[in-house]
Amino acid sequence: MNKNAALVAHNLSKSYNGKAAVDDVSLTLSAGSVTAFLGANGAGKTTALRLLLGLLTPDTGHTLYGGRPLHTWRAPARAVGAVMGGVAGHPKHTLRDHLRMVAAGVGADDEVVGAVLERVGLTAAAGRRLGKLSLGMGQRAGIAQALIGDPAVLVLDEPVNGLDPHSIHWLRTLLRQLADDGKAVLLATHLLAEAEQLADHVTVLAQGRVVAQATAAELGDRATGHVIVQGPDLDRLLPLVRRHDAVLESTGPGTARVSGIDRFRIGDYAAEQGIPLHWLEERRPSLEEFYLSVAQQEFAAR
Numbered sequence: 001m002n003k004n005a006a007l008v009a010h011n012l013s014k015s016y017n018g019k020a021a022v023d024d025v026s027l028t029l030s031a032g033s034v035t036a037f038l039g040a041n042g043a044g045k046t047t048a049l050r051l052l053l054g055l056l057t058p059d060t061g062h063t064l065y066g067g068r069p070l071h072t073w074r075a076p077a078r079a080v081g082a083v084m085g086g087v088a089g090h091p092k093h094t095l096r097d098h099l100r101m102v103a104a105g106v107g108a109d110d111e112v113v114g115a116v117l118e119r120v121g122l123t124a125a126a127g128r129r130l131g132k133l134s135l136g137m138g139q140r141a142g143i144a145q146a147l148i149g150d151p152a153v154l155v156l157d158e159p160v161n162g163l164d165p166h167s168i169h170w171l172r173t174l175l176r177q178l179a180d181d182g183k184a185v186l187l188a189t190h191l192l193a194e195a196e197q198l199a200d201h202v203t204v205l206a207q208g209r210v211v212a213q214a215t216a217a218e219l220g221d222r223a224t225g226h227v228i229v230q231g232p233d234l235d236r237l238l239p240l241v242r243r244h245d246a247v248l249e250s251t252g253p254g255t256a257r258v259s260g261i262d263r264f265r266i267g268d269y270a271a272e273q274g275i276p277l278h279w280l281e282e283r284r285p286s287l288e289e290f291y292l293s294v295a296q297q298e299f300a301a302r
């Protein structure tokens with residue numbers, strides 16, 4: 001076990017009415033990294049986050065922050081900050097006053113409130129009432145609130161929901177900066193492109209279970225892609241295809257799709273045999289294709 005990890009969750013499980021919402025989920029978050037919990041709606045992401053945060057009691061398993069359970073931290077807001085959808089507070093309170101109250105609760109001063117407002121780009125909106133914040137401002141305010149304790153771990157549930165493209169870009173940049181500052185960031189998302197673009201590590205959840213855990217790049221490599229080849233004489237590739245137990249599928253005149261051999265082998269073989277090729281392109285699977293394939297394999301095994 002990595003004792004220096006910002007967060008270690010061991011074998012978390014939670015069932016409702018005999019059905020597992022989260023089934024034996026383990027996770028390690030390191031300082032300076034962004035991790036995504038990726039899964040379809042109902043995969044168990046929110047339940048897993050609530051277990052990590054101590055908002056739900058697990059049937060089995062436990063979570064350590066900096067090597068210790070959250071309840072042993074004198075100031076839990078230094079261990080973890082959570083954004084579980086917008087900002088919750090009295091709609092008539094101004095954003096500044098709301099954050100001041102939160103700050104007082106965690107022993108932070110007004111300077112911290114000014115700093116977090118600036119960090120999320122809401123300095124000019126500090127005097128607005130919570131009830132008058134737009135959806136995007138509410139998301140930013142939620143992040144400001146989570147950052148007040150300067151936590152080592154930041155957890156966000158579907159943070160891009162309802163955001164416009166400009167705000168999504170802003171959020172990506174902010175999360176990367178927070179990781180660069182040394183925080184461990186965990187976000188739950190059903191948006192495959194978000195996980196692929198933003199996260200260093202991806203944990204794929206399906207029906208409450210971890211079905212894949214790797215870097216975004218490794219996940220892509222693990223899945224099988226295919227190669228598009230074009231040329232006037234593609235049948236001459238068949239001996240190579242047979243040798244590798246691969247598949248060559250004609251997709252039109254002079255064009256085929258090969259799976260089971262990489263483009264280097266195909267190119268080298270074509271050069272050795274004097275087979276003319278006009279095009280050779282490896283199509284790597286997207287994380288989406290990978291996710292669907294692992295989820296299908298997982299369900300098929302049940």
Ligand SMILES: Nc1ncnc2c1ncn2[C@@H]1O[C@H](COP(=O)(O)OP(=O)(O)OP(=O)(O)O)[C@@H](O)[C@H]1O
Nearest residue numbers: 016020021039040041042043044045046047048190
């Ligand atoms: N309090 C509860 N009582 C009964 N079942 C629950 C409860 N909370 C979650 N579940 C069930 O557990 C499963 C996982 O739900 P969860 O909300 O964690 O999924 P999710 O991946 O976050 O999906 P979504 O993005 O749709 O919220 C679902 O089948 C859900 O119906």
